[in-house]
Amino acid sequence: MSKPYVLGVDIGGTNTVFGIVDARGQVIASDSIKTRKHTNFDDYVEELHAGVQRLLEKNDAEDKIQGIGIGAPNANYYTGEILNPPNLPWGPIIPLAEKVSRAFGGIPVAVTNDANAAALGEMTYGAARGMKDFIMITLGTGVGSGIVVNGQLVYGHDGFAGELGHLIVKRNNGRMCGCGRTGCLEAYCSATGVARTAREFLEVRTEPSTLRNLQIEDITSKDVYDAAVAGDKLAKEIFNYTGTILGEAFADMVSFTSPQAIILFGGLAKSGELLMKPLQDAFDKSVMPVFKGKTKILLSELKESDAAVLGASALGWEARNRFDNAVAEVSGADPEKIK
Amino acid sequence: MSKPYVLGVDIGGTNTVFGIVDARGQVIASDSIKTRKHTNFDDYVEELHAGVQRLLEKNDAEDKIQGIGIGAPNANYYTGEILNPPNLPWGPIIPLAEKVSRAFGGIPVAVTNDANAAALGEMTYGAARGMKDFIMITLGTGVGSGIVVNGQLVYGHDGFAGELGHLIVKRNNGRMCGCGRTGCLEAYCSATGVARTAREFLEVRTEPSTLRNLQIEDITSKDVYDAAVAGDKLAKEIFNYTGTILGEAFADMVSFTSPQAIILFGGLAKSGELLMKPLQDAFDKSVMPVFKGKTKILLSELKESDAAVLGASALGWEARNRFDNAVAEVSGADPEKIK
Numbered sequence: 001m002s003k004p005y006v007l008g009v010d011i012g013g014t015n016t017v018f019g020i021v022d023a024r025g026q027v028i029a030s031d032s033i034k035t036r037k038h039t040n041f042d043d044y045v046e047e048l049h050a051g052v053q054r055l056l057e058k059n060d061a062e063d064k065i066q067g068i069g070i071g072a073p074n075a076n077y078y079t080g081e082i083l084n085p086p087n088l089p090w091g092p093i094i095p096l097a098e099k100v101s102r103a104f105g106g107i108p109v110a111v112t113n114d115a116n117a118a119a120l121g122e123m124t125y126g127a128a129r130g131m132k133d134f135i136m137i138t139l140g141t142g143v144g145s146g147i148v149v150n151g152q153l154v155y156g157h158d159g160f161a162g163e164l165g166h167l168i169v170k171r172n173n174g175r176m177c178g179c180g181r182t183g184c185l186e187a188y189c190s191a192t193g194v195a196r197t198a199r200e201f202l203e204v205r206t207e208p209s210t211l212r213n214l215q216i217e218d219i220t221s222k223d224v225y226d227a228a229v230a231g232d233k234l235a236k237e238i239f240n241y242t243g244t245i246l247g248e249a250f251a252d253m254v255s256f257t258s259p260q261a262i263i264l265f266g267g268l269a270k271s272g273e274l275l276m277k278p279l280q281d282a283f284d285k286s287v288m289p290v291f292k293g294k295t296k297i298l299l300s301e302l303k304e305s306d307a308a309v310l311g312a313s314a315l316g317w318e319a320r321n322r323f324d325n326a327v328a329e330v331s332g333a334d335p336e337k338i339k
Numbered sequence: 340m341s342k343p344y345v346l347g348v349d350i351g352g353t354n355t356v357f358g359i360v361d362a363r364g365q366v367i368a369s370d371s372i373k374t375r376k377h378t379n380f381d382d383y384v385e386e387l388h389a390g391v392q393r394l395l396e397k398n399d400a401e402d403k404i405q406g407i408g409i410g411a412p413n414a415n416y417y418t419g420e421i422l423n424p425p426n427l428p429w430g431p432i433i434p435l436a437e438k439v440s441r442a443f444g445g446i447p448v449a450v451t452n453d454a455n456a457a458a459l460g461e462m463t464y465g466a467a468r469g470m471k472d473f474i475m476i477t478l479g480t481g482v483g484s485g486i487v488v489n490g491q492l493v494y495g496h497d498g499f500a501g502e503l504g505h506l507i508v509k510r511n512n513g514r515m516c517g518c519g520r521t522g523c524l525e526a527y528c529s530a531t532g533v534a535r536t537a538r539e540f541l542e543v544r545t546e547p548s549t550l551r552n553l554q555i556e557d558i559t560s561k562d563v564y565d566a567a568v569a570g571d572k573l574a575k576e577i578f579n580y581t582g583t584i585l586g587e588a589f590a591d592m593v594s595f596t597s598p599q600a601i602i603l604f605g606g607l608a609k610s611g612e613l614l615m616k617p618l619q620d621a622f623d624k625s626v627m628p629v630f631k632g633k634t635k636i637l638l639s640e641l642k643e644s645d646a647a648v649l650g651a652s653a654l655g656w657e658a659r660n661r662f663d664n665a666v667a668e669v670s671g672a673d674p675e676k677i678k
Contacts, residue, residue: 133496147595149488149495156488156597157472158633163594166627171508171587180628248510255502256486256595258495288505289519294497 003066007052007107008313009100010114011035011072013087018052019306020061021313025125027306029059041090041099049103068109069315070096071117071308078159080111086178110319114138114308116153116162118265118300119146120318121311127263127301134259137164137250139268142178143186143193149257164253165190169245189246191268194221197238209234221268228274239274246275247282254291265300265307342405346391346446347652348439349453350374350411352426357391358645359400360652364464366645368398380429380438388442407448408654409435410456410647417498419450425517449658453477453647455492455501457604457639458485459657460650466602466640473598476503476589478607481517482525482532488596503592504529508584528585530607533560536577548573560607567613578613585614586621593630604639604646 005028009018012035019030033051038044056062074085080097082088101109112120119136122128128136132151138144143165147154154161165186166179174183175196187193198211198219210232214223227235250262268275280297287295302310344367348357351374358369372390377383395401413424419436421427440448451459458475461467467475471490477483482504486493493500504525505518513522514535526532537550537558549571553562566574589601607614619636626634641649 131496133500149493150491152489154488154596157470157599158597158630160629161472161595161597163597163627163629166594167591168587168625169510171510181625248507252506252591253595255505256500256592257493258497258500258502260496286507286520288502290499290502291497 003064005061005064006066006313006316006319007068008309008311008316009048009068009070010117010308010312011070011075011088012114012308013073016048017309018048018055019309019313020055020059020065021310021316023317025310027309028061029055030306030309031055036089039089041094044090045099045103048100052104065104065107065316067316067319068100068104068107069117069120069312069317069319070100070109070111071114071312071315072096072111073114075111075113076159077110077112077116077153077155080109082111108319110315112153112155112315113144113146113162114311115144116146116155117311117315118144118307119148119153119263119311120314121302121307122263122265122300123148123151124314124317125302125310126307127298128261131260133257134261134263135164135253135257136263136265137269139190139264139266141190141192143190147257148259154257164249167249167252169249185245185249189242189249189268191221191266194224194238194242194268195219197241198224198235201234201238201241205234207234211235225271225274228271236274239271240278242268243275243278243280244282247279247284248286250279250283250295250297251286251288254295255288258291259295261296261298263298263300265302269299342403344400344403345405345652345655345658346407347648347650347655348387348407348409349456349647349651350409350414350427351453351647352412355387356648357387357394358648358652359394359398359404360649360655362656364649366648367400368394369645369648370394375428378428380433383429384438384442387439391443404443404446404655406655406658407439407443407446408456408459408651408656408658409439409448409450410453410651410654411435411450412453414450414452415498416449416451416455416492416494419448421450447658449654451492451494451654452483452485452501453650454483455485455494456650456654457483457646458487458492458602458650459653460641460646461602461604461639462487462490463653463656464641464649465646466637467600470599472596473600473602474503474592474596475602475604476608478529478603478605480529480531482529486596487598493596503588506588506591508588524584524588528581528588528607530560530605533563533577533581533607534558536580537563537574540573540577540580544573546573550574564610564613567610575613578610579617581607582614582617582619583621586618586623587625589618589622589634589636590625590627593634594627597630598634600635600637602637602639604641608638 015032016035017032020028082094097109115138128134136146145162145164147162166184168183170183175187177184177187354371355374356371359367421433436448454477467473475485484501484503486501505523507522509522514526516523516526
């Protein structure tokens, strides 16, 4: 009989969260370790393994794990590696899938970047259940994306497809982006982008704003949100500006894959009508006539505390399948019979 | 035994070309009828059927057709209909697949738009053989596109995905586009777009140019090409302008699906280095660092006279499969056994 659980692991810049998940998307139990405690990757994997082992024992789940899914920045589905991660201390090429699988006695491991994991989570357990064509947009420090076409994640020929945070939204005099270019969506519509807009607006314009009471270089998107909720006009305009750019970019995304929905996740996505109203307005105005009224803009249905683990875990089921097929190919056996 | 041929039909605004194609992509024979001769769609289908019948008889190919693939502007793969075609006289919704299949005694028919057909043709017989991720761009009167992800055409949830000619390349003061919006790629980088650029350049600028000897409103992209080849500086600049916008747009396309190649087809694509040099330069400069040097820009390898029929025919093989599966689903039979 096939095993009832998968393990979802989300490697963030600060914490690595892991959880045992069942087929219905219940997080049975979860725990975390500090991601950056060990500069040696083997030591990190050892601590992760020990932490998971404790969690499995406590929940009577040893030998019940089908596969492990891992979401991590810059993780590549095809190679199983993390490539040039900006915030992890283990070097430019990290053989993530291989080392974790070995530490767990050969349990199959599949990895992908965090936004793709979020898309899988949403498709398996969340707002995209039953959808075959949708786009997941994560609005956090950056803007990430996972594109699903015909029920499958789009990885591209090299495993790095889906960098919609780096569509160019301003061709001339655009803001510098962390990717080394200028004018990327992420430079405007991430949490960091909102803070940059606030600084620009405060410097260039003269209206009063409660944001002027703060140190300009310390302003966060949360500050802008709080000010807007309290009625500050300039803060509201910052959200209008952000939502409008996002809505226009969404219209281009629809011309690409004509998705049933674009689903938003992440801190900034919880700004409510402040963001969603200008976003929807700009989207409706910008979308190509043939697509008008067809694509919904939705919010994630996953609890934020569970979402990263759930997303990664969704890949764990797939890891099992990939392993079965590989074994079947080698042995000529029917994958169903060796479970 | 399965039948050795498919029929490819390309419905253009002027001519409807049809051909008998074998599994190796040889066009055994082809012929054409005038598309707009009949304002009644049934009459058109009858003439098409008669023309095809003659071609089949002449080539001893009756009862040897597996399926029919049709490429037509605004044709929808899912519904089999043509929707709101700008240049066809048969009304807003044309039940293309159903009527053609009925006229041909139930032979399965699959339809898609012309750019998707071109992508299928290239994947089956041309420059994209063996590729699982590529984008086809057709540069004609408009800019069309067919996107292939993971070996499959991207149709989107409604069958209309892949409108890359309508990505917005100029957000402010962009040119009017036939789709009703402004700033679309197509308004700049189609044959029509090149002619518009010529008129703009000639009006705004003062340098001498042999293009000034022509009636400004009659200038075509062919005129600009001829002038550029003859060394006209302004005409060359028009191609620089066009190629640069196209290259920048291609960089955004790569951020989306990370294709192995972008393949160009159509009259304008045959402008050689005049177009390809600025295009490649702008692309190399604009593409996100993680994708640098990975995506090739290629020209179609299909003979232009055959390409439309070949592309449509590629869908004919698929039509057969869809039919088999549908029959198998209904009857519970193995599709292999009912061939």
